[in-house]
Amino acid sequence: MPRVVVTVMPKSEILDPQGQAIVGALGRLGHAGVSEVRQGKRFELEVDATVSDDELAEIAESLLANTVIEDWSVTREQP
């Protein structure tokens, strides 16, 4: 079955304390060149041919992301 990847990220203007904590940890590990990390989510959906782009958008918008604080994108992976 085709796979669809939905990526959900905190909006750029929303404080991401988890990402900041990761930057801090990287600095302590000696990776001084990393200046910013933002942490999001990746969803992998196995979908059949009946699932349209519109339906995927609805899935992302209504459930997978909270659009008050998160942006989403949908990518169909090539088999």
Place this chain on the structure above:
Amino acid sequence: MARVGVITFPGTLDDVDAARAVRLAGAEAVSLWHGDADLKGVDAVVVPGGFSYGDYLRCGAIAKFAPVMGEVIAAAGRGMPVLGICNGFQILCEAGLLPGALARNAGLHFVCRDVWLTVDSVTTAWTSRYEWGAELLVPLKSGEGRYVASESVLDELEGEGRVVFRYADNINGSMRGIAGISSADGRVVGLMPHPEHATEPLTGPSDDGLGMFYSALDAILAV
């Protein structure tokens, strides 16, 4: 006697204390089940705290689709008083009954302590018993309690007097120190701290939270 429903989802923790607060205020507490699209004829609803559906995906993201929530959304549309506490506040935001969202605390720490709140609106169904500017001591226990909304929504909330509670010390980084807000009609209120844990000195830091439940009973009787 007024009847106040208290919803239990899988993972709800504070339904028992919420029901107890309802009884201490002099009303009948009615248990409501997440899977039943039935409010059992109650006059008001409390959506209590905890970790509904394990907080999977996002806090409140799954709970908003529970059968009982469809009834709560419809009842709120008719003006029924609805109170969301902690995870209940997150659920009401996810369900669109209240604007904004609750994000991970600034500084990442789970905060579990008694906090001082300032009452910023006394015209809601849940805060009419308080004086404006009153200070309440109420427990806060949440990891994702940082209130977030767009600047335009924040301006609208402030302009319409819909910021109901603010933290005296903004411990989780909430925008404009907001601890609780209301719907435009003042019937739906959500807050992160736990008034149901502050109903008597024996079990909480104060009885400051009881006023919210008395207020709701006034609102019910005034209809």
